[in-house]
Amino acid sequence: MATTPRNQRPSTATPSSAPAPDPAPPESAPAAPASAEPLPERPARIGRIPIRDLSPAQPEGRWDAKAFAGEVVPFAATVFREGHGLLGVELVLTAPDGAVTTRRMAMGAAGSDRWSTEAQLDQLGDWSWIVRAYSDDWATWLHTADIKVEVDQDVDLVFAMGAQLLEGRKGKVCTEARAAFLDTSSPGEARLKVAHDPRLAREIGAAPVASLTTESAPLTLRVERERAGVGSWYEFFPRSEGAKQRKDGSWQSGTFRTAARRLPAIAAMGFDVLYLPPIHPIGRVFRKGPNNSTVAGPHDPGSPWAIGAAEGGHDAVHPDLGTLADFRWFLGQAKKNGLELAIDLALQAAPDHPWVEAHPEWFTTRPDGSIAYAENPPKKYQDIYPVNFDNDPEGIRAEVLRIVEHWIAQGVTTFRVDNPHTKPLDFWEWLLGVIYERHPDVVFLAEAFTRPAMMRSLAGAGFQQSYSYFTWRNTKEELEEFLTSVSTETSAWMRPNFFVNTPDILTEYLQFGGPAAYKIRAALAATGGPLWGVYSGYELFEDVARPGSEENIDNEKYEYKPRDWAAAEREDRTLAPYLTLLNQARREHPALRQLRNLRVHWSSDDALLVYSKTIESEFVRSGRRDGVIVVANVDPHSVREGMVYLDLTALGLDEEAEFGVRDLITGQRWTWGAENYVRLDAFTEPVHILAIEYPRGV
Template sequence: MALPHPSVPGGRFRPSAYVGEAVPFTVTAFREGHDRIGVQVRLFSPSGDESLHRLSPLNDGFDRWSTLVAPLEQGVWRFRFESFADDFATWEHAADLKIAAGVDSALMREMGAQLFDRARGEKKRPGSDKDLLYDAARSLRDPDVHDDTALQIVRDPAIAALFDARPMMGLVSVGKDAELLVERERAGVGAWYEFFPRSEGARRADDGSVISGTFRTAAERLPGVAGMGFDVLYLPPIHPIGQTNRKGPNNTLVTEPGDPGSPWAIGGAAGGHDTVHPDLGTLDDFRAFVAAARDNGIEVALDLALQASPDHPWVAEHPEWFTTLPDGSIAFAENPPKKYQDIYPVNFDNDPEGIRAEVLRVVRHWIAQGVTIFRVDNPHTKPLQFWEWLIATVSAEEPGAVFLAEAFTRPAPLQGLAMAGFQQSYTYFTWRNTKEELEEFLGGLAHDTADFLRPNLFVNTPDILTEYLQFGGRPGYKIRAAIAATAAPTYGVYAGYELFENVARPGSEENIDNEKYEYKFRDWEAAEAAGDSLAPYLRMLNAARRAHPALRQLRNLDIHWSDDEAILVYSKHLDAALSPTGETDTIIVVANVDPHSARETTVHLDTTVFGIEPGTSYDVEDLVTGQVWTWADHNFVRLDAFAEPVHILHVKENR
């Protein structure tokens, strides 16, 4: 046996899944000659329960076998593949061919009868099985039996089923034990929403200055976020902000009194990473905010940015944690040509043990306040070994901890962070916009790296306003949200997306008047009342995700075809045996990824991937509009970007 999955390249790290995820267990297995084999995977749950799952051949010509299992217990699972000579399958295949051809019929009947006698002798085989096998063996030995009758026994599905459940095994080959880490569902499934608490409830005083929003005023926004169906609220850093080199509006170096600065310039006279900004309130206020979020069905995710403003207590207490230049100054953070004069990056080569202890202390502190989800800023600029250690240490103490890697970097370090333990990863999704780009990208996420990398498809961030959104108008916003929400079980939206905020600062990929450097004033309710909000569309998407378990899976995405270069087609299917609802669930997404046109084309579906025989018709309901159509393998579609650019179709019935 070779090439087992789930696995991680290199073998150092163990693969991962989340509770309820349909995980493909796949292996290459073969033997010499023409005799048939069987393959199974033996699983041991964290609590010690053992289960056996039969694999089926993929019939791809490469001797690959696979089955889907949805583990429902959190923890480390063990598994191993086993292959064996399948005596019944070998006889069944040979007897079917030979008896039908009138070759060695008597010999094949006797071989089958002897096989059935052996099976009846097994102590653990049920009595009903033995009765069926006794009658079949007697019929096969009847000298007057006709070949047609013998063939009915050879092809009897009831006999095949009992041997499938309890195969006659010889020459058993056992693979090595392997491990699968199964984490809580939120590690792989969730709709994220990001807002700046200082903007929620901010108001202008009579003198024109701005009074910051607080955790108490931000809590008033929680029902609105929950009402759109989001279940994770991500907060940028909530700590004191430095005064030295504080950035002004639009990332300028000139500030005016009252400019709040960037939350990522962490640390000041009021404290550092274990402190809340006095403008936001107290630690008690933050705990109350977390509790209010929980009451609304929302978990709070906190930013973990391992960097410091020049005013951070670390700078005075631990100058060795930073890089000192030849002129005696401390190096600022840079991402050429960008320069962050308000931030010092931590140098992990200096006093690594001290830095480890401090970061672990900070993480434990916030876990004690009720936070178990952390969005990590720029983890690819820190040592991989550090993250491997930190996540393993924290997870051992708090198995529900989730770390999201904000690593817009090259594939190797991005994937390395995921292998090292990050439960979720930002990806290149925002820059994959054409049909061809999305087919390759989404297919890779679902099938190439899913054993260790879980994507979080954020549609925008405070730093990322792509040209697609700048110039795609409202259709562009709908298209990107629909694809993100249906292609992956975890996706995210930064506040303002629902208001179509699409004006960029000249020469950049950021919103003008960026919220990183100033307060934002938004009237969510007025925009929705006026029909100027995407909130109802986001609400629909999140409702679909909750109603359809196929959308809460990653590995079940299959790309289909269309005759138009701008019409993207994919499906997501979940069998009833793996579904929490006990019902088969199939979703077909057809998206016009050109936000500037109406497109007409024919969509071509491989219906076998969702269990429908080619040529069979079936009804589909569009979850966007409620319309119902009868579809088959080839279907005409018209998608007007200025009306509804995306079909999200639920397969209703197989006619």
């Protein structure tokens, strides 16, 4: 990173208008000193004190790094200098309202030259920050004094130099110390004791003795609202809630009014975001039947993602669900239950969408004259036409912006975007940038299960949240690598949402893992990241897949699926109480609502995954440090036992400390230390979620 040095040497190059230099001296004359020659000009790429590799930052500096309100953000930079002089390094933060905060940075492992600090940012908007480094002349002198006084070397000279550093300082302690240093009748040890007086350290700390001050170039950190980075999502199909089958085999669809009856139960489980798949009219041409069959019966409702029919397109509500006014009423009911409503933004069209007739240029026409439907070979989606964003980019952009603005006007503040990786990245950069400028509280979740470069670039370009590979990371080794990656490597701009399942994803782990697998995956998702989600039916252990696929049999994408929630509760075959405990733990422990604080620990068993999350006391409203340790048996078919080895310094504890832990699921308590025996039975409680009972003052 280029820097802007404060004490850069002024240029000595001769300006073009200067008079010609004197003739060369005779051979007998002494050579002129080299400094008499003009120095060649070179652009400064580094400051007097090098400051490099600043974080948080996005690769290439193309887009700004991100945080959410209340997030504890680690700031770091590599800072070093020539020789043995000691450095002081500071983080200087400028809030959107112009307020400036300075925090001292500390060096990590000795010799690493990596300096860091943390700051909790709560003001929305763009923060500016720099790293300031300087030669810490006082610390350098004190280090030298310690060495020389011990061996009785140049003692008076050393203290004369120390007095020189304090010259002109008006503080009482500094004045007294300077006089003591110049008292040559006083032993060196006595004068050194004065130099180490804590009062002197505080007085100098308030105004360091600094030189060669250098500042990095400024970086920007965008702070978005808390819901952009923290949330418990619940997905359900409103048409299934209250749906009834008639005697003739036809169905009476659920509506927004009947679906609202489910809201209190969702809120009671502790979820705070309710996500609805597309609520628009569904195409009739090439409508899909049960289990994605290409033949639909007269009573099959079709896939909500096949958007558009005679009743309207992306700005319309499916008439079976109600009217636009009914939607606004439903949104209000969700808010009354503490639920923020997220709707689907799926930029595609059914063959009978109004766009197809009005704007055929928005699609791809094949050589035979037909419009290309969506394919992901060998999968075919004959009921969906993908939009070609290159045929009329301005027209398409205007229409999509109109649609998003339309739903924002209804009160929607969160969009789950279907398959954004199949649309151009520059389109998303434009759209999300415009929406942020107009509506900075709006959140977009990218449903992009695709290659890492595209996933990360979508997040970088503006998506506040992203689906991730969590769904397919199941072994201890896979999870350790994944959790470390998302909490460190990409956390400056990518916020993973740990959905445990979706209408399209029922992994083999869930298909064959039984109730234990459902507990394990929910516990890991709820504690591993501040964003997680479930698709309706998860709490009922729905685990039967369509043969040869990762989709549920009788998939709700293609048919109504009413569920008897009351019967499941009566018969005690629901995971709802467990999900409630997980969300309660997230509310009570701020450490679980952070992403960048996850640390993986070690265990002796290859199925015992161990990680922790902590947050320092200065960032907790209660004023006490908060920490949680998670130990999970990721094998849903067995009992696992072994030793858990904790890095207690990562927990904010002494290496030899003993401390209490309380299981947030069972309520049991134990005394733990650096080494602990654990036995986890997958068929009872496969996961420990342990709150650390910190001693007071920690």
